[in-house]
Amino acid sequence: MQTEHRADRDAYRRAVGRFATGITIVTTRRDGADYAMTVNSFASVSLDPLLALFCVEKIARFHDAVLETGVWGVSILSDTAEDASRFFAHRGRPLEGQLAGHPHHHGELGVALFDDALATVECRTAAVHDGGDHSIVVGEVVAVATPADGAPLLYHEGRYRRLSG
Template sequence: MDSRTYRKVVGRFATGVAVVTTRVGDVDHAMTVNSFTSVSLDPLLVLFCAEKVARFHAAVLEAGVWGVSVLPASMEDASRFFAHRGRPLDGQLARWRHHRGASGVALFDGALATLECSTKDVHDGGDHSIVVGAVTALAAPSDDAPLLYYDGGYGTL
């Protein structure tokens, strides 16, 4: 089996799209993910996966807190932007209205849902780490159509 075939096969599973954020010192870090899921209701746990070579990986492990903004279809531009490697960190959130949660992480005002989390566990997942977080705050501010990712492209319901 090769990685290209693998990507095609797993790409047949439609997912939502979110931006995960964290803050180290005065620097915001953000990354688009489609590997975000609920884990447990008691206690409230969620997870996302971060590629180990991504600069976000080191930042989120250092910070120990992170936010999740589940994106509506109208924020595809944000998804594309935060999926690009090597973009400047300075001012990267300026194009999208956001606010700070109680933990200090950025949360997008236009999100369908937001969560703040503190890292509970980190597990090895090959070239990624599986970051499990305890939910410390949550909201569902919008009922807009969700942004979906399927078969290598964006869509909506």
């Protein structure tokens, strides 16, 4: 279906910014190095089979690493983890030692998972779809945990938010 009018990119960004999202850090491990990236485009896809997805920008160094390894972990952040979210959203940080100061362990698939996450999910890539300047990575869920209680860290209209009440 074609449309005659194209939506303005900035208007679209403002509109989808009104959709509140949770914040995650997605990780993989390649050649002994941990890769990590802040992601708010994470979603549950299916309960039968268990599937989840996230989107990754094609120019990010994480993109090639996660496609090569075929395994990834998701740490769903609590509202106390804004500093970690900001750090792992920053481009160009050194790979070596980036997880220092962020308590974590390596899960069943060898990927880093944050100890204070509200929940963790480990996946094997089942499919990768083109999504314009991003790839949509769909994974079969192989392990889940709920290591900590608390309220989620949210992102809405370009700002970190917390649940009230």
